[in-house]
Amino acid sequence: MKKHALSTRLWHWLNLLCVVTLFMSGLTISNAHRLLYWGDWGFSRQHAWLEVPRFPDWMTIPGSYSLAVARDWHILMAWPFALGLLFMWVAMLLNRHFQRDITTTRAEWRPTAIWHVIVEHLKLNFEHAGGKYNFLQKLAYGLVLGVFLPTMVFTGISISPGMEPTFGWLVDLLGGRQSARSLHFIFAFAIFGFFVVHLALVFLAGPIGQIRGMITGGTHHQA
Amino acid sequence: MGAHRFLSNREALAPEYPRSAVSPFFRGNGSTDPQNGDYPRHVEEGFANWRLEVRGLVDTPLSFSIENIRKLPARSQVTRHDCVEGWSAIGEWTGPQLSLLLDEAGLKPEARFIVFRCADNLNGQDYYETVDLVDAYHPQTIIAHSLNGEPLPVRNGAPLRMRIERQLGYKHAKYLTAIEAVASLDGIGGGQGGYWEDRAGYQWYAGI
Numbered sequence: 001m002k003k004h005a006l007s008t009r010l011w012h013w014l015n016l017l018c019v020v021t022l023f024m025s026g027l028t029i030s031n032a033h034r035l036l037y038w039g040d041w042g043f044s045r046q047h048a049w050l051e052v053p054r055f056p057d058w059m060t061i062p063g064s065y066s067l068a069v070a071r072d073w074h075i076l077m078a079w080p081f082a083l084g085l086l087f088m089w090v091a092m093l094l095n096r097h098f099q100r101d102i103t104t105t106r107a108e109w110r111p112t113a114i115w116h117v118i119v120e121h122l123k124l125n126f127e128h129a130g131g132k133y134n135f136l137q138k139l140a141y142g143l144v145l146g147v148f149l150p151t152m153v154f155t156g157i158s159i160s161p162g163m164e165p166t167f168g169w170l171v172d173l174l175g176g177r178q179s180a181r182s183l184h185f186i187f188a189f190a191i192f193g194f195f196v197v198h199l200a201l202v203f204l205a206g207p208i209g210q211i212r213g214m215i216t217g218g219t220h221h222q223a
Numbered sequence: 224m225g226a227h228r229f230l231s232n233r234e235a236l237a238p239e240y241p242r243s244a245v246s247p248f249f250r251g252n253g254s255t256d257p258q259n260g261d262y263p264r265h266v267e268e269g270f271a272n273w274r275l276e277v278r279g280l281v282d283t284p285l286s287f288s289i290e291n292i293r294k295l296p297a298r299s300q301v302t303r304h305d306c307v308e309g310w311s312a313i314g315e316w317t318g319p320q321l322s323l324l325l326d327e328a329g330l331k332p333e334a335r336f337i338v339f340r341c342a343d344n345l346n347g348q349d350y351y352e353t354v355d356l357v358d359a360y361h362p363q364t365i366i367a368h369s370l371n372g373e374p375l376p377v378r379n380g381a382p383l384r385m386r387i388e389r390q391l392g393y394k395h396a397k398y399l400t401a402i403e404a405v406a407s408l409d410g411i412g413g414g415q416g417g418y419w420e421d422r423a424g425y426q427w428y429a430g431i
Contacts, residue, residue, distance in 0.1 A: 033309035040240070040303055043250040043310035067307065068424040075431055161305050162227040162389050162430020165235030177303065177311055 003132070003218040007091035011084055012214055015149075018081035019191060021073055022152075024061040026188055028070035031055055036185055040176035049182070082153045088145065101132045102142050108135040126205045140194060148191050155184035224428035233357050237388035240301040245371055246312045249304075251378035254343035254350065257398060262342045270382040275366070279338070279403035282329030289368065289382050295319035298365050306392040307425065314379075316386050317369040322360045324402065330356075334404035338411055339385050339396035345418065352396040352417040353408055353427070354387055363388040366399065391429035393419045 004012075035048035042048060062069045092098040107113060117135045120126075126134075133141065157163050158171045158180035174180040202210045212218060257263075265273050270289050277285040299317040321337070337359040341350040358364055365386045368375060375381040380397025387394040394417070408414060413421030420427050 029309070033306070035310070037310075040244065041246050041311040041313050043246070043306075043312050066423070068419075068426070071307075071426065071431075072424075075426075160227075160431045161237065161391060162224075162231070162428075165237055165389060166231045168238050171238070177305065181309060 003213050005091070005095055005097060006217065007088065007095065008097065009214055009217060011088040011091070014080060014084050015088070018077045018084065019195070021061060021077045022081060023188060023192060024059065025070040025073040025077070027055040028060040028062070028065060028067065029074060030185065031060065031065060032067045032070075036182045037178035038175065038182060039178055042178045052185070078153075078156060081149075085145075085149050085153065092145075102138050102145070104135060104138050104142070108138070124204055126201075140197075144191065144194050148187050148194065151187045152184065152191070155180045155187065159184060224430065227428075227430050228357070234362060235389075237302055237363055240303065240313055242301055242315060244313050245301060245315055249312050249314045249370060249376075249379055250306075250310065251376075252306055252308075252392060254345050254397065255378045257343035257377075259344040260342065262398065265342075266377060266381070273382050273400075275383055275399060276401040277324050277328045277403075278401060279405050280331040280334040281325075281404050282331065283327075285324065285328050287324075292319065292366065292368055292383065295323060297368075298362070300363055300365070300386070300388070302363070302386070302388050304392055304395070307419075307429065315369075315371050316365060316367040317372070318365045318367040318383070318386075320362065321364045321366060321385070321402070322362075324366070325359065325404070328404075330404055333406045336405050336408055336416075338401075338403040338405055339399055340401035340403060341396050342398035342400050346422070348412070348418060348422065350396065350398070350418045351412050352385070352387075352394050353405075353411065354390075354394065358387055358389065361387075361389065366402075387429075389430055393417065393425060394429045 030052055031054055034052045034054060035042065035045060036050040036052065037047050038049060045051065057063050057065070060070070061073050089098075092102070114135060120134075121136060131138075154170060155174060157167055158174050159177060164171055164177075171177055171180060174183060209218070273289050275287045275289075275292060277287075297317050297319055299315060301313060301315045303311050303313045305311045325337070334356070336353050336355055339352045339354075341352075343350045354364075363386065367380075367384050367386050368382060370376065370379055375384060380395075380399070383399040384397040385395050385399060405411060408416045408427075412418065415421045415424075416427040417425070419425040
């Protein structure tokens with residue numbers, strides 16, 4: 001049996017491509033107006049809760065400032081991102097990847113158990129008996145798939161004025177358009193944070209085996 | 224745009240806020256004090272000689288003074304203005320619905336887009352914008368002559384500006400001089416349907 005299902009592997013790489021493009025074009029959009037607000041409105045420093053630094057050209061798509069080109073990339077890649085996420089959720093509920101591998105058990109939430117898995121991580125011991133993923137992995141993958149990525153879709157829809165006549169309830173739920181915009185930014189960086197930790201752990205756990213596993217599917221007795 | 228039109232009713236309204244939600248100041252962007260052509264003279268005259276034309280593919284071309292426009296039945300709406308760059312401000316806009324003027328002039332069957340001609344020249348090009356007939360006939364598409372109950376400030380497009388409430392700020396043409404019905408966007412400005420569309424490649428549909 002393969003370690004990673006074909007649906008998981010396809011989605012993983014499609015999602016990587018989408019998230020990287022969306023993040024880097026999003027940094028250009030952030031550069032267009034570097035102030036974040038709460039509520040419905042805000043247009044100057046005195047209303048802002050955060051002034052975001054300007055992101056340098058090497059971090060952004062396109063490589064020199066163009067809001068129009070950045071928006072084209074952002075809107076283009078939002079489609080495979082959102083539809084891909086929907087596909088992944090349907091696939092992992094149907095093949096029971098979610099229930100089998102990502103759902104945590106009550107026992108895993110015991111403080112001693114959590115402490116144990118943290119200590120093992122700090123010792124860089126990634127062997128875990130039983131299930132495919134340890135508690136911290138389940139928690140991280142569950143949060144990314146269940147909260148971080150979907151929140152990007154919902155806050156993204158809420159920033160778009162043409163969507164508001166239909167999704168006005170969603171904008172209200174998020175606390176107004178500028179709150180949705182702030183949350184869009186915060187969750188983008190939450191995903192970036194996951195990306196950094198994920199990459200670091202892949203390298204610590206043996207990058208060749210890990211990456212091969214996510215391409216070919218690998219086998220259970222591999223890393 | 225296809226997805227938006229599919230998901231939303233054509234007449235679905237942008238949210239309207241209570242008067243108490245109005246922002247303390249309404250930021251201006253793009254041209255905020257045009258100095259080209261006759262505009263400074265019109266400011267001095269209090270826009271007494273300003274004309275708004277309705278022309279192009281219409282049965283009866285029309286020409287209005289500001290006084291005429293102010294006498295038309297008006298719609299007031301407290302709405303949020305979203306700039307493509309990311310900021311938002313809330314204001315109360317008052318003016319006649321564009322549909323009223325278009326019906327008065329009578330659109331010819333071949334008309335497919337409405338062009339808004341503007342008095343301001345920004346970076347050497349005359350500002351203009353265009354919308355399709357869905358947005359032109361939308362109930363919240365008004366020719367605003369007032370902001371928060373006062374005549375429009377120069378910063379926000381005096382004496383007249385468009386409100387296209389389901390799209391981003393660059394669609395809301397300011398310093399409005401003419402409303403023109405056309406069959407195609409070819410040959411209008413740079414052919415992309417608006418000043419920023421021509422100049423910087425912004426999307427013609429500004430609802431995202």
